[in-house]
Amino acid sequence: xxxNQWNRLQTIDRRVIYAILxxxxxxxxxxxxxxxxxxxxxxxxxxxxxxxxxxxxxxxxVIVDGWWSPSTRGENQWQAQAIITHLMMRHLHFAILSxxxxxxxxxxxxxxxxxxxxxxxxxxxxxxxxxxxPLAAFVPVAKGLVIDIPGTIKKDYKGTPITQFPVMKGxxxxxxxxxxxxxxxxxxxxxxxxxxxxxxxxxxxxxPTAVMAPTxxxxxxxxxxxxxxxxxxxxxxxxxLLGTHSFGSRAAGALSxxxxxxxxxxxLGNIGYYATRAASRKEDR
Amino acid sequence: MLHTLQHFFAPMPGHGAWYxxxxxxxxxxxFAILGALQLAPRRARKGIIAFFTFLGGAYYxxxxxxxxxxxxxxxxxTPYQDTVAGLASVVGSFAIGLGVISLLQNHTRQLARxxxxxxxxxxxxxxxxxxxxxxxxxxxSAKSTVIPAVPGFWARQDAHGLFQxxxxxxxxxxxxxxxxxxxFYIASAAYRAFRIRSLEATLLMIAALIIMFGSVSFGxxxxxxxxxxxxxxxENPWANLRIENIAxxxxxxxxxxxxxxxxxxxxxxxxxxxxxxxxxxxxxxYFEKEL
Amino acid sequence: MQHASENWWVSGLVxxxxxxxxxxxxxxxxxxxxxxxxxxxxxxxxxAVGRATEMGRPVMMVPxxxxxxxxxxxxxSIFSYIARAVARFGNKSIxxxxxxxxxxxxxxxxxxxxxxAGRPELYDSGDVRYLTGQQFAxxxxxxxxxxxxxxxxxxxxxxxxxESLIFAEVGQQVGAIxxxxxxxxxxIPFFIAACDYVIIxxxxxxxxxxxxxxxxxxxxxxGQDYCKLLLLAIIFLGLIGVSLLNVPFLAHSSLFSHPLHxxxxxxxxx
Numbered sequence: 135x136x137x138n139q140w141n142r143l144q145t146i147d148r149r150v151i152y153a154i155l156x157x158x159x160x161x162x163x164x165x166x167x168x169x170x171x172x173x174x175x176x177x178x179x180x181x182x183x184x185x186x187x188x189x190x191x192x193x194x195x196v197i198v199d200g201w202w203s204p205s206t207r208g209e210n211q212w213q214a215q216a217i218i219t220h221l222m223m224r225h226l227h228f229a230i231l232s233x234x235x236x237x238x239x240x241x242x243x244x245x246x247x248x249x250x251x252x253x254x255x256x257x258x259x260x261x262x263x264x265x266x267x268p269l270a271a272f273v274p275v276a277k278g279l280v281i282d283i284p285g286t287i288k289k290d291y292k293g294t295p296i297t298q299f300p301v302m303k304g305x306x307x308x309x310x311x312x313x314x315x316x317x318x319x320x321x322x323x324x325x326x327x328x329x330x331x332x333x334x335x336x337x338x339x340x341x342p343t344a345v346m347a348p349t350x351x352x353x354x355x356x357x358x359x360x361x362x363x364x365x366x367x368x369x370x371x372x373x374x375l376l377g378t379h380s381f382g383s384r385a386a387g388a389l390s391x392x393x394x395x396x397x398x399x400x401x402l403g404n405i406g407y408y409a410t411r412a413a414s415r416k417e418d419r
Numbered sequence: 420m421l422h423t424l425q426h427f428f429a430p431m432p433g434h435g436a437w438y439x440x441x442x443x444x445x446x447x448x449x450f451a452i453l454g455a456l457q458l459a460p461r462r463a464r465k466g467i468i469a470f471f472t473f474l475g476g477a478y479y480x481x482x483x484x485x486x487x488x489x490x491x492x493x494x495x496x497t498p499y500q501d502t503v504a505g506l507a508s509v510v511g512s513f514a515i516g517l518g519v520i521s522l523l524q525n526h527t528r529q530l531a532r533x534x535x536x537x538x539x540x541x542x543x544x545x546x547x548x549x550x551x552x553x554x555x556x557x558x559x560s561a562k563s564t565v566i567p568a569v570p571g572f573w574a575r576q577d578a579h580g581l582f583q584x585x586x587x588x589x590x591x592x593x594x595x596x597x598x599x600x601x602x603f604y605i606a607s608a609a610y611r612a613f614r615i616r617s618l619e620a621t622l623l624m625i626a627a628l629i630i631m632f633g634s635v636s637f638g639x640x641x642x643x644x645x646x647x648x649x650x651x652x653x654e655n656p657w658a659n660l661r662i663e664n665i666a667x668x669x670x671x672x673x674x675x676x677x678x679x680x681x682x683x684x685x686x687x688x689x690x691x692x693x694x695x696x697x698x699x700x701x702x703x704x705y706f707e708k709e710l
Numbered sequence: 711m712q713h714a715s716e717n718w719w720v721s722g723l724v725x726x727x728x729x730x731x732x733x734x735x736x737x738x739x740x741x742x743x744x745x746x747x748x749x750x751x752x753x754x755x756x757x758a759v760g761r762a763t764e765m766g767r768p769v770m771m772v773p774x775x776x777x778x779x780x781x782x783x784x785x786x787s788i789f790s791y792i793a794r795a796v797a798r799f800g801n802k803s804i805x806x807x808x809x810x811x812x813x814x815x816x817x818x819x820x821x822x823x824x825x826x827a828g829r830p831e832l833y834d835s836g837d838v839r840y841l842t843g844q845q846f847a848x849x850x851x852x853x854x855x856x857x858x859x860x861x862x863x864x865x866x867x868x869x870x871x872x873e874s875l876i877f878a879e880v881g882q883q884v885g886a887i888x889x890x891x892x893x894x895x896x897x898i899p900f901f902i903a904a905c906d907y908v909i910i911x912x913x914x915x916x917x918x919x920x921x922x923x924x925x926x927x928x929x930x931x932x933g934q935d936y937c938k939l940l941l942l943a944i945i946f947l948g949l950i951g952v953s954l955l956n957v958p959f960l961a962h963s964s965l966f967s968h969p970l971h972x973x974x975x976x977x978x979x980x
Contacts, residue, residue, distance in 0.1 A: 144614075148607040148883070155606050169636035172643065175667060204587075205594030205846045206872070236591070270508045274500040277712050281492045319872060321894065329712055345601075345872055349896040351675045352682070367634055390635040392602070397631055399610040400624065407614050484714040484721065492713065511777075511811075518810030521840045528836070536858055590844070597846035601872060604879035604904075611882075612903035681895050681911035683941055687934045688915030689893070690724075691731045692780045700735050700926055 137413040143406025151399065158395050162388040169387055171374035176354055180361025180368075181220070181375045183337045187312040188224035194312030194336075195305050196221055196228040197279075199326075200237040201318040206343050207240070212369035212382040213341040214245050214317050220376055222253035222260075226312065227301050231264045231275075231287075233322070238266040238291060258299040265291035276329035280308045308336065313360070317341040323350060327358055334358055341368060469699035476697040478503055523547070550585055557582035626669055633666020719976055727940070731933035738929025746931055749920050751889050751907035755792055755865075758887040758906075762862035763799040770804045770861040772852060772877060774868020774892070775845055778811040781893050784915060785868035786816055788891075790823045791921040792865055797827035805838045806855055808848045813840040849873035853880040866890040866905070867914070870897045878904035891917060948977040 173181075187194065198218065202210035221228050230246065232238035242263050246255075255261055264287045267275050278286030283305055284297050296302050304310060313336050316322055323340055331338055337360035340350060344365025353359040363372055370386025373379055459467060482496040526540035556563060556578035568575035613624040632638030639662060647658040658664060695701045714721035738744065762769050771792060773785040789805065796803045805820060807813045817838045824833045841851035853876055856864065864881040866874070866888065874890075874897040881888045882904045890901040891909030901908045909917060912934065919927030951973040960966045 146610070151607050151610060152603045155603055159602070170640060170643070171636060172639035172663060174634070174663065203594065204591040205598045205844075207595060208599060268508060270504050270511065271501075274504050277497075277500065280712065321871075332716070343872065345900075346896055348670065348674055348899075349678060349894075351670050352679050355671055355675050364634070386636065390637050392606075393631045393635045394637060396606055396609050397628060399606065400613045400628070403610050403613070404615055404624075407616075483712075486715045487713045489715075494713070514810040514814075515843075516810075518813065518840050518843065521810065521813055525836060525839060539854075590847070593850070594844065594846040597850045597876070598872060601875050604875045605900075608875060608879055608882075608900070608903040678895055681898075683938060684912030684934075685893050685895070685914075687727070687731075687937050687941075688912040689780060690727060690937075691930045691934050692784055692915055694728055694731055695735065695926065695930060696780060696783070698732065700732070700739075 140406050140409035144403045158391045159388050166384045167387045173371035176362040177371035183360045196312045198315045199231045201233045201320050201322045203234045203236045206319040209343045209365045213363050216369050216372035229262045229264050232266045262299050262301050263291040311336045313337045315339045319343045553582040630666050633663045639663045727937045730936050734933030735929040738925040743925045744932040751909045754907045758863035759795045763801040765862045767860050767862035768802040769796050769863045771865040775808045776869040777809045781869045786819045787918045788867050790819045793823035794827045797824045797829040806852050807840050849876045856880045861886050864888045875900040
């Protein structure tokens with residue numbers, strides 16, 4: 135091969151890359167490839183924390199807070215689906231809370247209601263929807279939940295006073311919360327860690343989109359986060375641990391192939407780069 | 420239409436008595452403050468603004484530092500948090516109106532002058548109108564027929580259906596599609612960026628490859644033969660060489676300290692900048708402008 | 711932590727750090743102006759603006775996607791210096807915004823900067839464009855502007871999230887010189903992959919000090935550096951404490967173990 139041909143390897147047109155990528159993503163979504171799953175340590179810790187709550191303190195309520203909107207449903211929806219499935223499998227009581235306008239409707243109607251039918255969950259008895267709060271209200275809500283949950287939330291998403299629901303019986307302060315789960319595409323963890331958590335109690339479980347995850351490793355390291363689901367890979371891990379293979383597992387398969395493609399592209403680019411450099415040096419001599 | 424408007428401005432359950440009077444008083448108060456600010460001598464304006472800036476920040480600082488009652492975890496300022504947060508929301512809502520006006524102005528001008536790309540402005544105006552009309556109709560009379568049923572052609576469409584079509588079918592899906600574009604951009608950016616140009620670039624590339632291998636099934640499958648536990652039940656030291664463990668090590672021992680270092684700097688930067696704004700110490704750019 | 715009373719040590723530390731910063735600012739305002747090092751990304755501003763002018767294409771500045779907060783204000787104050795360079799070269803700038811309040815402040819920033827540079831006539835009311843309040847609608851709007859206007863220099867300063875790579879990669883595709891700086895550390899890798907110059911971490915806050923050479927801002931930067939030294943000292947203290955506790959002789963001696971435990975407990979994450 136001459137310099138020009140080598141050079142072509144490091145200057146592949148981006149449209150070619152995009153076309154190959156599209157094919158590589160689509161194939162496993164329609165024809166699922168089953169690869170063995172190896173859940174990451176932080177996914178496993180997430181799972182184990184819920185198991186521990188089910189075993190040690192089944193009377194407490196788990197708060198599932200969502201900041202995601204349908205834009206990031208490719209990752210967040212499947213995390214939420216897997217997490218809520220787990221809560222229902224272990225028959226834990228939970229409350230949904232949203233700081234995004236669209237999130238509350240999507241979580242309630244597209245995730246919780248279909249799953250509730252499957253697992254026999256009854257609204258008000260087994261779970262409750264605390265509704266949507268604007269971002270400007272985050273600080274008072276997060277601080278308020280520590281000392282007075284019914285006083286802070288007051289009404290559910292339809293305007294019914296939450297004290298009327300059996301699921302809220304005995305739920306007064308932070309010490310009645312089993313875990314705080316945050317599903318988000320935003321930098322929302324710091325707020326909860328700063329305003330709500332104390333001495334890592336209740337356990338804080340975090341499910342960010344993949345791009346957000348690397349920033350939060352320091353909090354895993356200090357134990358301020360009990361577990362973390364990283365994007366769709368995390369959802370796939372969780373489905374693997376639960377034994378419910380749904381979209382997360384299929385997408386994790388697609389993700390594997392995409393990574394393989396990116397690795398191949400990087401290797402090709404570097405072969406091209408190295409060979410071109412070597413060839414041009416030879417020509418210089 | 421009149422009914423919809425009446426419904427729109429009707430007091431909500433939580434509004435209580437004197438609703439419209441309070442609204443009018445609020446507006447009057449706002450105009451009084453703006454008028455006073457206009458009338459104030461130029462030199463005094465900076466002082467007034469600095470005073471209110473300080474007051475706004477002082478609430479949060481005092482609420483944080485004032486000792487709390489250990490039983491309730493509150494101090495005398497804590498109950499007013501909702502009210503203060505409400506003030507911020509009010510300012511924000513005024514701004515939404517400003518945004519809408521600015522958008523409409525820009526796009527009608529674009530359209531009227533037939534500037535390049537005026538077609539996009541036309542599309543914007545059509546959908547802006549559609550979203551506003553169907554959004555309001557959806558809130559106040561969701562069941563009203565918008566498109567009557569034509570036998571054998573299309574089914575009846577009510578306001579709720581059309582709003583859903585625009586919101587879920589349009590906005591939501593377009594948002595997801597734009598987010599998904601990142602996958603394509605990551606591929607082309609990674610292909611271009613990870614080249615062995617220098618020692619640092621090579622290290623960066625090797626780390627990236629390990630992380631990628633470590634986070635997907637086929638990567639972890641490569642080293643799954645190294646068992647974490649030895650035959651005698653003890654930990655296998657070689658298990659550290661499993662690709663996901665190397666990746667985890669890179670994330671926790673290399674990435675985390677670097678992130679922490681940057682985080683310290685950023686937090687201090689934020690603290691310093693906030694202090695400068697709060698105490699009106701800031702200079703430069705628009706802070707020194709004559710008012 | 712919700713109130714200072716939960717941990718007086720940490721709260722005291724916050725007060726101490728604040729005092730150091732404010733003290734250094736006041737000293738600098740009284741004439742003790744310190745020196746700060748070069749930030750290479752910022753030296754590229756003139757080069758980028760100059761090249762854009764030669765090519766006859768506009769300069770774009772995006773102040774992130776958060777509302778009017780400390781980070782956005784900081785970004786706009788950096789943009790005011792860039793806008794002055796744009797006005798000197800007689801070029802055109804475009805500032806797309808996601809927040810109506812930011813739009814107003816950005817308009818004033820641009821007008822003032824042009825007036826300062828003696829070219830108030832360059833300002834056009836369509837230069838600052840409020841696009842939408844939605845993150846990804848904004849991303850596609852900005853990508854559209856980059857492609858349609860063939861932006862030749864793109865400055866991305868502020869709080870960016872998942873949309874960062876969309877801006878940077880589309881800018882790369884049209885061949886724009888790109889300088890980026892963000893407080894969101896997880897977006898820095900994307901900017902590094904696709905931009906020409908990236909300002910990392912607290913350099914973002916140092917940028918306006920570096921550009922303006924204003925004593926207040928320079929004093930603040932030095933105050934921050936003293937705070938960093940203090941934090942490093944505390945980390946070092948913790949390191950020594952934990953290490954010494956693992957020495958059996960010291961851990962079991964009543965003379966040393968109590969104060970060591972006290973120090974280590976004090977520094978533990980709560």
